[in-house]
Amino acid sequence: METYLMFFDDRGEARDWAKQKNRAAYRAGNKHDCYCVVDGPEDNFAVVDIDMAIELGGQYEWSF
Numbered sequence: 001m002e003t004y005l006m007f008f009d010d011r012g013e014a015r016d017w018a019k020q021k022n023r024a025a026y027r028a029g030n031k032h033d034c035y036c037v038v039d040g041p042e043d044n045f046a047v048v049d050i051d052m053a054i055e056l057g058g059q060y061e062w063s064f
Contacts, residue, residue: 003048003049003052004040004041004046004047004048004052005021005035005046005047005048005049006046006047007040007044007045007046008040008044008045008046008047009044009045010045011037011045014037014045014046014047015037015061015063017047018035018036018037018047018062018063019063019064021033021035021047022034022035022062022063022064023064026064033049034049034050034062035047035048035049035050035062036048036049036050036053036060036061036062037060037061037062038052038053038056038058038059038060039058039059048060050062
């Protein structure tokens with residue numbers, strides 16, 4: 001079962017949102033959470049956690 005956090009029409013917006021989530025987790029001392037951008041289920045982009053990105057088996061990108 002896929003769990004998507006948020007969907008975006010623009011890859012840049014998805015990347016920015018994932019970056020904000022990653023930075024917030026790092027500042028909170030939670031170094032286990034990592035959020036990535038993947039191709040969404042439709043013609044869009046989705047932000048998912050790293051485990052889901054790996055499970056989906058496609059390409060993903062992340063940044064801090």
